[in-house]
Amino acid sequence: MKxxxxxxxxxxxxxxxxxxxxxxxxxxxxxxxxxxxxxVQFTVNTxxxxxxxxxxxxxxxxxxxxxxxxxxxxxxxxxxxxxxSSVTYTFxxxxxxxxxxxxxxxxxxxxxxxxxxxxxxxxxxxxxQGGGSSSQSQQYGGxxxxxxxxxxxxxxxxxxxxxxxxxxxxxxxxxxxSRTNVYExxxxxxxxxxxxxxxxxxxxxxxxxxxxxxxxxxxxPRNKEFSLEQYNGRxxxxxxxxxxxxxxxxxxxxxxxxxxxxxxxxxxNRAIDPIEAFFxxxxxxxxxxxxxxxxxxxxxxxxxxxxxxxxxxxxxxxSISSSINGTDVSTNDAVTMRINVKGSGNMKLINTPEVEWxxxxxxxxxxxxxxxxxxxxGLAGSKSFEYLAVPRHxxxxxxxxxxxxxxxxxxxxxxxxxxxxxxxxxxxxxxxNSQSVNYSNxxxxxxxxxxxxxxxxxxxxxxxxxxxxxxxxLKYWLCYPVLLAMFAAAIAFGFKKLKENANVAKSRGKKAxxxxxxxxxxANKLLAEKKQNEFYDEVxxxxxxYIADKLNMPQESLNKDNIQAELxxxxxxxxxxxxxxxxxxxxxxxxxxxxxDVNAQMESVYQSAxxxxxxxxxxx
Numbered sequence: 001m002k003x004x005x006x007x008x009x010x011x012x013x014x015x016x017x018x019x020x021x022x023x024x025x026x027x028x029x030x031x032x033x034x035x036x037x038x039x040v041q042f043t044v045n046t047x048x049x050x051x052x053x054x055x056x057x058x059x060x061x062x063x064x065x066x067x068x069x070x071x072x073x074x075x076x077x078x079x080x081x082x083x084x085s086s087v088t089y090t091f092x093x094x095x096x097x098x099x100x101x102x103x104x105x106x107x108x109x110x111x112x113x114x115x116x117x118x119x120x121x122x123x124x125x126x127x128x129q130g131g132g133s134s135s136q137s138q139q140y141g142g143x144x145x146x147x148x149x150x151x152x153x154x155x156x157x158x159x160x161x162x163x164x165x166x167x168x169x170x171x172x173x174x175x176x177x178s179r180t181n182v183y184e185x186x187x188x189x190x191x192x193x194x195x196x197x198x199x200x201x202x203x204x205x206x207x208x209x210x211x212x213x214x215x216x217x218x219x220x221p222r223n224k225e226f227s228l229e230q231y232n233g234r235x236x237x238x239x240x241x242x243x244x245x246x247x248x249x250x251x252x253x254x255x256x257x258x259x260x261x262x263x264x265x266x267x268x269n270r271a272i273d274p275i276e277a278f279f280x281x282x283x284x285x286x287x288x289x290x291x292x293x294x295x296x297x298x299x300x301x302x303x304x305x306x307x308x309x310x311x312x313x314x315x316x317x318x319s320i321s322s323s324i325n326g327t328d329v330s331t332n333d334a335v336t337m338r339i340n341v342k343g344s345g346n347m348k349l350i351n352t353p354e355v356e357w358x359x360x361x362x363x364x365x366x367x368x369x370x371x372x373x374x375x376x377x378g379l380a381g382s383k384s385f386e387y388l389a390v391p392r393h394x395x396x397x398x399x400x401x402x403x404x405x406x407x408x409x410x411x412x413x414x415x416x417x418x419x420x421x422x423x424x425x426x427x428x429x430x431x432x433n434s435q436s437v438n439y440s441n442x443x444x445x446x447x448x449x450x451x452x453x454x455x456x457x458x459x460x461x462x463x464x465x466x467x468x469x470x471x472x473x474l475k476y477w478l479c480y481p482v483l484l485a486m487f488a489a490a491i492a493f494g495f496k497k498l499k500e501n502a503n504v505a506k507s508r509g510k511k512a513x514x515x516x517x518x519x520x521x522x523a524n525k526l527l528a529e530k531k532q533n534e535f536y537d538e539v540x541x542x543x544x545x546y547i548a549d550k551l552n553m554p555q556e557s558l559n560k561d562n563i564q565a566e567l568x569x570x571x572x573x574x575x576x577x578x579x580x581x582x583x584x585x586x587x588x589x590x591x592x593x594x595x596x597d598v599n600a601q602m603e604s605v606y607q608s609a610x611x612x613x614x615x616x617x618x619x620x
Contacts, residue, residue, distance in 0.1 A: 022046050022110045024117040028103060031228040032095045033235050034127040037063060042089045042106045042117050047072070049087050055104035057093055059124070065091030095124040125230045166265060166290050169234070170197045173241070173261065175294040178376075183302050185315035185346045186409050187378030188246045189218075190256060192294055195229070195236040198265045201287070205261030207244055212254055214247040214346075216374050245378055247346050251303035261292045304407055308414055312353065314406035316345015316378060322402065322419035330429030331394055335361075337387045339402060339419060344380035345409065347372045352385055353404055358397040361389040394428040512549035513617050516542045520610060527602050535602055536591040539609050543584055546613055550620060560584065572619050580616060583608045 027041040040057075047070055054066060066089040075082045089106070103120045171194075178189035194203070207215065226237040248254060265288045304315070318341055325336040339353055352366050364387075372381025391397065401418040408415045519542035526535040548555040551566045560581050567577045587605050595601045 022113070022115055024106065024108060024110070024115050026103065026106070026117045026120050028120040028122055029227070030121070031123045031125060033125050033228055034095050034098055037092055037094045040091045040093055040103060040120070042066075042108075044087045044108055044110055044115065045084065046110050047085045047087050049108050049110045051109040052089055053107045054089070054091070055106050057091070057103060059095075059097060059099065059101035060093040060103075060122075061096050063092040063094050065089070095122075098124050098126040100124070125228055125235050127235075165267075166198055166288065171195070171200065171263070171265065171290060171292060173292050173294045175256070175258070175297055177256075177297050177299065180298065181300045181302070182248065183315065183407065183409065183412070184249065184251055184304050185247055185313075185349065185407075187316070187345065188248070188299065189376045190244045190246055190297065191240055192242045192259065193238060194241050194292075195231055195238045196226075197234070197236060198267070200263050201266050202264035203241065203261055203292075204263075205259050205292075207242070207256075207259055210246075210256065212248060212250045213256075214249060214348075216245050216379075218243040218245060218374055218376065243376070245374060245376070247349075247378075248299065248301040251301045254299045254301055256297040256299065258294045258296045261294070263290045263292055264288070265290050305414070308405055308416075310354075310403055311405045311407075311414070312351050314341070314345060314347075314350045314404075316343055316347075316406070316409055318343030318345065318404070318406050318417070320404045320417040320419060324399075324422050327422060328425050328427075329391065330427050331391055332429050333390070335389045335391065335424065337389075337399070337422070338384055339387070339404075340382055340384045341404065342382040344375065344378050345406075347379040347381065347383050350383055353402045355387055355402050356400050357389050358391070358399070360392050361397070362392060364388045391424070391426045394426045397424045397426060398422070399424065512546050513613070515549065516546035516613050519545065520606070520613075523606060523609075527606055530599065532594065532598060532602065533591070536587055536605070539587050539605060540584075540591070543580070543587065543609060543613070546616075547580070550616070567616075570620060572616060576612075576615050576619060579608075580612050583612045 022045060024042055024044045027039075027043065029038050032038050042052075042054075052066070069088045069090065070085070071088070072085040073083070100121060100123045103122060105116045105119050107114060107116045109115075173192055173194045176191050176193070178191075179186075182188055190207075192207075194200070207217070209215070220240065220243065224239050224241070226239045228235055229238040230236075231238075246256070266285050267288055268285055320339065320341050322337065322339045324338075329335055337355065339355075341347075341350060341353075347370070352368065357363050367386040367388075369384045369386070370381075372379045372383065399422045401421045404417045404419075405414055406417075407413075519538055523535055523538040523542065526538055544555055544558065547563055548558055551558075551563075551570075553562075553566070564577050564581065567580070568574070583605070586608065590601050590605055
């Protein structure tokens with residue numbers, strides 16, 4: 001009975017926890033056009049549902065629904081099982097009038113409790129020229145050269161160069177800045193957005209490096225989904241293609257030049273008979289190249305006002321806090337103080353705040369830790385500074401508050417933040433100086449500690465007879481031939497080096513082993529740090545670089561076949577050549593297909609690389 005009671009309790013708790021996780025979500029397009037038919041779906045993450053109640057679709061006409069579909073999945077990954085199921089209620093609606101409408105929450109009885117969905121806002125655009133249903137939005141993936149992921153008919157493999165029949169009103173890009181009047185180091189968000197009435201399937205282009213700006217690109221989703229937007233009376237498919245945060249580094253009128261993107265548009269080829277295109281499998285479509293140039297942006301950057309003494313270089317909006325590991329310590333114990341700057345702005349360029357430590361504290365350089373990320377308003381997060389100091393004498397000491405001066409972009413003024421002061425009581429520790437010094441009132445009466453009185457030298461001084469000098473002695477005259485011999489040896493050595501360096505191939509071959517050894521030492525550090533990808537990259541560089549230098553061949557022209565031929569020509573044993581090729585193959589295989597025991601695999605590759613290079617070096 002006791003076991004049965006425990007099992008029932010566990011089952012009830014499990015079901016309760018699962019019920020708490022039951023939820024229903026809504027899926028709907030954000031923008032449609034008058035007359036469009038589109039889907040609105042409500043999904044519940046369980047199949048134990050009943051009494052579904054749809055919301056009032058005010059502003060839309062319900063064409064169909066609800067239709068119900070279920071989905072279940074069962075997975076086993078690394079011995080762990082997972083199971084999921086869901087029920088989806090689908091409606092097909094049609095937009096009747098332009099405007100912005102809210103789709104309310106639906107409700108359902110799930111796992112014995114009432115569950116409500118979230119709501120959605122749908123913007124209905126007036127019927128206009130161009131555009132298309134939002135349900136036909138295109139998705140892209142894979143960086144700046146992104147092709148449509150849906151199935152398309154077979155078409156020409158190479159795009160044609162003519163895009164003159166595509167007007168600037170059918171396909172264009174806009175460039176906007178979050179602000180055009182800014183101060184130095186103030187973050188600016190630049191957005192590039194594309195508008196299209198044609199079937200755009202590829203787009204390439206990127207903002208180049210600009211003089212006078214620090215640029216950081218905001219990572220956007222790889223799969224770009226188009227939505228509808230009305231622009232100058234026409235409904236376009238549009239998407240934000242790229243965004244950059246710029247920090248101007250100098251004042252004046254600065255210009256962000258236009259970017260020329262190269263796109264590929266799929267068009268119907270009217271010169272081909274549709275029936276012939278169907279039987280030939282071409283689909284009657286052609287790819288056309290089209291260059292799109294964004295407009296330039298002019299910025300007016302004002303210099304920062306007269307910078308006060310102690311200005312940290314921070315521009316934005318910030319707060320500051322501090323902490324210390326303890327205020328009661330012993331001599332020679334470490335005191336750690338942390339200052340944390342939090343906010344948004346040019347976080348990378350913030351200088352380390354200066355802490356006024358008592359004069360006989362031994363201090364070290366601050367450790368800086370960045371914990372911020374790129375946002376549309378600049379770099380946001382925190383930057384912490386960790387200070388380490390060691391008191392050498394007992395006494396009572398005061399660390400005054402640390403000032404942090406920054407330029408506030410909201411008020412366009414300098415603001416000063418100050419941390420709290422700390423009073424530290426230092427008692428005598430083991431091996432410390434018993435002298436007690438009081439700095440509680442910031443009195444610095446002693447400029448040098450333990451150096452004002454030096455210990456008397458006790459050793460006997462060397463006595464020299466009057467007139468006994470190095471000059472005119474035998475040692476003095478012997479210095480001349482020794483110096484001449486050293487000078488002659490230096491000249492001979494220099495001529496030898498010049499002769500060796502004149503032979504580039506010989507010089508390069510001599511340095512091959514040294515360069516490879518240096519790279520393998522770096523690889524050994526990466527091995528100890530368990531940085532797998534960086535380790536294999538460094539080993540590959542060591543192997544390819546060594547053999548390129550030894551054979552005096554450009555590395556880009558090397559391959560495994562000509563390596564075998566060249567080593568064979570230099571009388572390197574066949575088994576040693578095969579061992580070198582095997583080491584290369586093992587490294588490449590381990591790089592992209594690691595074994596279960598990664599550490600052992602890395603150690604094996606490292607030892608094999610050392611042994612192979614050493615044997616080839618001995619053979620050559």
